[in-house]
Amino acid sequence: MREPLPDGGLVRKLWIGEAELYREHLLRLDTDSRRSRFGGAVSEDFIRNYVDLSVGLDAVVHGFFVEGLMRGAAELRPLGTDHSGEAELAFSIEKPWQSHGVGSLLLERTLLAARNRGIKSLHMACLADNRRMQQLARKFDAELSFDFGSVVGAVESPRPTPLSVMREIVADSHGFATAMLDVQQRMFKTT
Template structure:
C-alpha cells in the first residue's frame, strides 16, 4: 500500500529517528517553495530549530522518498487540547517533484491519519497566491475563507472505521520496514555533507509548502 511515482518514489510515514531527513528536506526547498511552506521567508537556522522541536506525540509526518532521500512531506500537527479534535497540516515538495501527483498522495495519507485520530477539522493554511495548494485542497472538498492574504482551508473528516484503522496499520508496518532498509542503505554509502553543509550524523551514514 505504498504509492509509486516517478523514479521509484514512494510515500511512507517518518519515524522520530528520521527528524534529520525532514530538516534536510526543508533546507533544500528553493526560496519560493520555502515561502509557500512557511507563509513567508525563513532562515536556515529557523528551519533547523523547527525540525528539532518535533513532538512525536502530536506530530505525524508522511514523506515522499526517492532513492532513500526525502523529497516531499505532509506535516500534520494536532491542536491541543485533545478535545478540540482539530489539527493543522502543511505540505512541502521540492521543485523537481512538483506537479506529479505527490501532493495529492501526501494529502490523502494526512487525511487518513487525521480520521483515525478522531480529528474533525483539519486546517490547511497557505498564501492567497498559492493556487496549487488551493486546488489540491479543493479536490478533497475543502472550503476556504480569505483573511489578510492568507487562505485557511477546513476539511471535514468522517469518523474512523475498522477499515480505515487497518489501512493505517498496514501502511505503518510497510513504512517501518522501508525505514529499516533506508537506514541500512545509508550505512553502506560513503559519507556526504548534509544539506546545510555539516557532516552527517553517525559517521558513514548520510543525513538524510510548496505542494505537488
C-alpha cells in the same frame, strides 16, 4: 488509477530518530517553495529550530522518499489541548518533484491519519497566490472545504472505523519495511 510516483519514490511516515531527514528536506526548499510552506520568508535557523519543536509536538509527518532522501513532506500537527479535534496541516515538496502527484498522495494519507485520530477540523496557512495548493485542496473537496487565503478543512466522517485504522496499519507496516531497507542501503553506502 493512480499514476506511479516519480523516480521510484515512496510515501511513508517519518519514524522517531529521522528528524534530521525532515530538517535537511526543509532546508533544501527553493526560496518560493520555502515562502509558500511557511507563509513568508524564514531563515535557516528558524527551520532548524522549527523541526525540533514540531517533532516534539506529536506531529504526524508523512514523507516522500527517493533513495533514502526526503523530497516531500506533509505535517499534521494537533492544535490546542489533547482532544480539541483540531490540527494544522502543512506541505512541502522540493521543486523537481512538484506537479507529479506527490502532494495528492500525501494529502490522501494525511486525511486518513487525521480521521483515525478523531481530528474534525484542519487548518492550513495558504498564501492567496498559491494556485497549486488551492487546486490540490479542491481535488479533495468532498473531505475539505476551503477559503482563498487560508484552507480550513473539515474532515468528513471524522470517526475512525476498523477499516480506516486497518488501512493506516497496512500503509505503516509497508512503510516500516521500506524504511529498514533505506537504512540498510545507507549503511552499505558508508561502509
